[in-house]
Amino acid sequence: MAEDVKQFIVLRLDQELFGIDIKFIESIIVMQSITRVPKSQPYYKGVINLRGDIVPVMSLREKLGLESDDYGHSTRIIIVRPDEQAAPAGIIVDEVKEVIELEDSDIDQLAYDKTDVKSNISFGIGKYKNELINILDIPNLLLEKETNKK
């Protein structure tokens, strides 16, 4: 594999495709019962028991301002870590589709707009076959550097 080739997991929300660099991903699990945490950020659905660890879970739909989830049999929770030392968190998505390989040149940087949540958590747009894939910036998504300021 060439050095500038990275692997991404492609996931779907409605008709839109998103990608997550696999270096952030710890595991992908099926939907399970979530314990609500009162008065938290609205897009955090609560916490789950992941093999004895407590892991907070967010709805990517609600984070991006889409309609709230309608959990189905393809709904998955992707467990990610922003870096190796950091605690894990779960992201609820409609469907996990496939693993793809992209070269750096396949990814276009977006014009950065700090006020827009969507572009704020986006690392860039990947072009794969005829699809456009919105690559998520996981550290930004979880650590909420910008969204808190506005």
Place this chain on the structure above:
Amino acid sequence: MDVSQYLEIFIEESKEHLQSLNDQLLILEREPENEDTINEIFRAAHSLKGMAGTMGYKRMQRLTHDMENVFSEVRNGKMKVSSELVDVLFKGLDALEEYLANIQADANEGTNDNEDIINSLNNILNKGLGKAPVESSADQKPTVLSATSIDTDKMKFKHIKIEDHEKKAIVKAGTLGMNVIGLTIYIHEYCVLKAARAYMVNRNLEEHGEIIKLFPTAQDIEDEKFDFHYSVFMVSKETPEKLAEVAESISEIKEVVADYISLSNEDVTNYTNVLKREETALASGAARTSETKNGSVQKKANKPVTNRSVRVDIEKLDVLMNLVSELIIAKNGLVSISSTSQVALEHGFSEQIEYLERVTTNLHESVMRVRMVPIESVVNRFPRMIRDLSKKLNKEMELYMSGEETELDRTVIDEIGDPLMHLLRNAADHGLESNEERQRLGKNSVGSIFLEAYQEGNNVVIEVRDDGSGINVDKIKKKALERGTITEDQAARMSDKEIIDLLFQPSFSTAEQVTDVSGRGVGLDVVKTKIETLGGEIEARSVLGEGSTFIIRLPLTLAIIQALMVMIGREKFALPLGSIQTVENIPNTDVRMIQGKEVINLRGSVIPIIRLGEVLDCVKAENEPEELVIVVVKKGERLAGLVVDELIGQQEIVIKSIGKYIKAHKIVSGSTILGNGEVSLILDVNSLI
């Protein structure tokens, strides 16, 4: 030689020695003539010097050496302890602590030579003595006949006084055709475990004869209370050269000198006669040696018994504690199965579950105990701190401590030091009046600060109390009004206690003058936050003119607690049992409204009630029940009733953090995994009251 592997031991032991020096110096300052103290100081300084030298920390060694010289003169009665001297010695200790801190950080002692301290030490030394010779440390025992270390003669055993019963043994050996040989064994200075080396030498020597005397004593050698040499007397058929060779075969032994021991003719005749008389009574020479051995056994018994303990890395204990937590979760899983499954009931399953439950609870308690450390390790630096503060603030004060043996979880111990120090500084600086002021008020001119620790139920309480001016409620009120923290209206309605609690608000310092001791306005709120992160709480009480008290309550353990599981709406929550007073069923009609708040009258006391369902946005039960289930909780002096929908029962739960991504209401203090794998939130009732 690579000494890095001993670094950890060195740091730990040096800390102990430094602490002991600190403690003893404080005593010495008060009782300059106390010989035990001087000896203790001398010993600690001496060991410290040796250890620093061994590890190659030259600056540290030099400073300790000069301090030791001073102690040595004091011990020999050639110098008096002056407060000037104690000040310099304390500075020396601080410098040593600094070296140690550097060593701990990067295994390097740093480059500060502390010349000024060394110079002032030497000045004091010279002033006190004229130009008295520096005596060596080796002559510790009065049994030594002549000064040893100045003596260049390597056969140190020749100067050791031979006890009567040993003379007897020597004569006896002579009559049996055995030689009595003295050896002095020199161990390399870099040897770290000299006691172990000495033991190996002795063991090898014993293959060739019998050891009849050790100098220093066997116990002292075992405790490493000797310089890098010691002497052995033994009865053997071998020649001195042969024995020396045997001893030298052990590694890290620098040199061994040996020779025959001969007694004066007078002694020989004396003891030959004694022996003849005793021969009828005693069967063999072995009995004689066993007698000497008995002697040393008795000596052993007189010595303070050293603790039989092992040092364990706290991380290993954390792992162990985590495993216990997992085990308890697994056990809870079994418990929940056993309560639902019909099959389980038939085969004595529940008995086994109960047994398992008992074992895990005991296991948890034992592991918890292992993690417990006496609070002493934190508070023992405070007497010194108060002494320094006393000088700095020019106020006379005494610190009285009690309950140092009270134990707390190690993680709490590590964190509690700073808040306590803060409270003590506050007490010294703001709490106590100046000496003149105290005299004017008819108080004892020396102020008192008390630090008391004790266990109360599942909590450990630490009180910091002073007999100073107390907290001036009006002053706080004025200040709070000035800053706009409260309004006039609020001020009029607030109780004294509520006003005192304002002190814990961020940036609220009433000290008119900011000193470098305390009073930067980032005080009590930091203390409070710290204690709350440890799962504890703090409360202030004060009587104007009589003093103030800060009371800290800390949980015994952080990881596993007993909790009452309750149902609110369709969700389960855990309430820590520690703060629960009672559980009541109150008819709906008994709820009254006072100042817009719901209260109940519970056996004469009016307590506010909090509907948890509303606070937590839970789904409401469809029809209002006729009776409310109220869990009465206590925070300090205050009571409150928490309304829940249903009680589930008591359970041992393992606290798990919900992480930092999710920003929960402050009432959620953590979460736990239930027997069926579900996650339940733990509610911190204190934050509600």
